[in-house]
Amino acid sequence: MSGNATHRFRNTSILTVQTADASQVVTSDDLDDQLVDTYRRVGLRPGLLERLCGIRERRWWADGVTFVDGAAMAGAKAISESGVDPTGIGVMINTSVSRKYLEPSTASAVHDALGLPRSAQNFDVTNACLGFMNGMELAAAMIDSGLVDHALIVNGEDARSVQERTIDRLNRPETVARDVLSQFATLTLGCGAVAMVLGRTDQHPEGHRMVGSVSRAGTEHHELCVGDNDMMRTDLKGLLDAGIGLGVDMWTEAGQEFDWHGGMSRYVMHQVSKVHTAAMCEKFGIDESRVPKTFPTRGNLGPASVPFTLATEQDALVDGDRVLLMGVGSGLNTACLEIEW
Numbered sequence: 001m002s003g004n005a006t007h008r009f010r011n012t013s014i015l016t017v018q019t020a021d022a023s024q025v026v027t028s029d030d031l032d033d034q035l036v037d038t039y040r041r042v043g044l045r046p047g048l049l050e051r052l053c054g055i056r057e058r059r060w061w062a063d064g065v066t067f068v069d070g071a072a073m074a075g076a077k078a079i080s081e082s083g084v085d086p087t088g089i090g091v092m093i094n095t096s097v098s099r100k101y102l103e104p105s106t107a108s109a110v111h112d113a114l115g116l117p118r119s120a121q122n123f124d125v126t127n128a129c130l131g132f133m134n135g136m137e138l139a140a141a142m143i144d145s146g147l148v149d150h151a152l153i154v155n156g157e158d159a160r161s162v163q164e165r166t167i168d169r170l171n172r173p174e175t176v177a178r179d180v181l182s183q184f185a186t187l188t189l190g191c192g193a194v195a196m197v198l199g200r201t202d203q204h205p206e207g208h209r210m211v212g213s214v215s216r217a218g219t220e221h222h223e224l225c226v227g228d229n230d231m232m233r234t235d236l237k238g239l240l241d242a243g244i245g246l247g248v249d250m251w252t253e254a255g256q257e258f259d260w261h262g263g264m265s266r267y268v269m270h271q272v273s274k275v276h277t278a279a280m281c282e283k284f285g286i287d288e289s290r291v292p293k294t295f296p297t298r299g300n301l302g303p304a305s306v307p308f309t310l311a312t313e314q315d316a317l318v319d320g321d322r323v324l325l326m327g328v329g330s331g332l333n334t335a336c337l338e339i340e341w
Contacts, residue, residue, distance in 0.1 A: 006214050006257050012140035013207025014339060015082040015197045017311045020073035020156075022059035022191035031187055034167050035180075042177040049187055054274030058190030058299030060160040067098045068106060070193030071156030072113035078152065078195035079114070086114070089197075090148025091121040093139055095131035097302045098158045099124075110154055121148075128225075129270055130329030131155070131303035132194070133213075133337055139198050140210050151198045155304040159189035165230055185225070185234040188273065190299030194307045208323075211338040212258060216250035218242060218332040225330035240276060243328045244283055250334055251284055258338060261285060265321035265341070266313060270328050271295035271305040280326070303329070317341045 028049035032039070039046050049055050061070060071094065079086055092114070094107035111122040125135045132155050139151035166186045170179060201209055221242040225234040254260060267286050269277060271294050281288045292313040294305070301308050306327050317323065321341040328334040 005216060006212070006254070007137070008212040009140045009210040010144045011201045012143045012198055012210045013201040013204050014210065015084065015199050015204055015207045016078050017194065017196040017307050017314065018074055018077035018081055019308050019311045020070045020077065020193040022061045022065075022070065024060040024062055025057050026060050027057040028055055031163070031167065035170060038170050038175055038180065042175065042180060044177055044180060048184070052273070052275065053188055054296055055188055055299050056296050058159065058188075058297075059192060061158060061191050067096060067156035067158035067191070067193065068109045068113065069156070070191070071096060071106075071110045071154040071195065074156070074193040074195035075110060075114050075152055075154045078197045082197035082199070084150050084197055084199065087117050087119070089116060089120050089150045089152050091139060091142055092116055092152045092154065093135040094122070094124045095126065095135040095153060095155045095303050096124070096157060097126060097128060097131065098156065110156075127303075127333060128329030128331055129300075129302050129305060130327045130331075130333050130335060132307050133303075133325060133327040133335050136196070136198070136210070136337065137213055137335075143198060143200055149200055149203070152195060153198070154193070154195045155307070156193035157189075157191055157302045157304050159186075159191050159299070162186055162227070162229060162232060163189065166232075169231070181236065182233045183231065185236060186227075186232045188300045190301050192298060192301045192304050192308055194304045194311060196307055209340040211340050213335055213337040214250055214254040214258070215333065215335040216246055218246040218334075221246075221332040222330070224332070239330070239332075240279065242332055243334065244279055246332055247280070247326075247328060247334050248283055250336065254336060260324055260336065260338065262287075263322065264290065264324045264338075266317065266323045267291050267326060268306055268310050268313065268323060269326045271298070271309055272300050
């Protein structure tokens with residue numbers, strides 16, 4: 001492998017990963033009902049979200065609850081579950097795509113909500129749906145180097161506002177089928193939050209050791225999915241093809257260093273749709289029964305997707321299980337990260 005795309009961690013373990021679930025269930029039928037006139041007028045059939053993507057429902061935050069609140073709730077649960085004194089957290093990294101302001105950082109709002117000490121560094125790391133895994137790598141590097149003893153990574157995502165705006169826009173009389181398809185991925189998103197506490201392996205034998213990671217960049221594809229707080233436009237086929245191609249290149253080269261092919265107890269993939277999951281399993285030769293799925297009831301949670309899915313699966317894991325996190329983000333960037341449970 002060239003450069004620093006392959007890395008083995010020396011002394012970092014996951015102490016806990018916890019979620020905060022948004023409370024309002026929004027079914028795909030609910031969204032279809034709001035777009036039924038548009039579908040009829042442009043010649044598309046309702047039901048694509050469930051029939052094609054396998055997404056039955058997703059969650060929205062209740063009125064008055066923000067993605068910052070969600071990140072803080074998940075962070076508080078993770079700190080409590082880890083048993084780590086908050087004064088011992090040296091860094092808090094927020095990895096949310098969602099943000100209200102360009103500045104200050106979202107991390108500062110979460111840091112304040114959690115009442116973390118002034119000694120805890122805090123900042124945002126954003127990289128589309130790969131952000132949380134990047135946050136894990138950065139936090140582990142800080143722990144391995146001795147810069148901090150404990151790290152908290154948080155993520156809160158809010159899909160409600162962009163979905164409401166998208167539905168309003170698609171219901172305009174000038175909308176054509178191409179507009180619906182290019183903005184279709186927006187309707188697969190969901191709200192949710194997750195947080196993880198990392199610590200030194202030699203101080204936490206009860207933790208789950210981070211083994212190593214491999215990453216790859218395909219930034220020539222950075223215009224395939226472009227979004228802001230108002231709209232997200234996606235070349236669905238182009239993004240799938242480019243993402244799979246980049247992942248296959250990474251997977252092939254990773255085989256020189258790691259025995260990930262068939263050797264893992266779980267493959268925790270970024271949750272997009274049943275089409276994406278099936279394509280990943282086919283290309284990488286992965287047994288789909290080892291792939292836990294949250295997209296049917298949570299949709300695509302963005303960078304929260306991988307750790308959220310890991311959190312829902314953790315009670316089924318036993319000591320010695322090998323878990324591979326597999327993420328991809330618009331840009332394109334992709335990474336795999338192994339955990340020894």
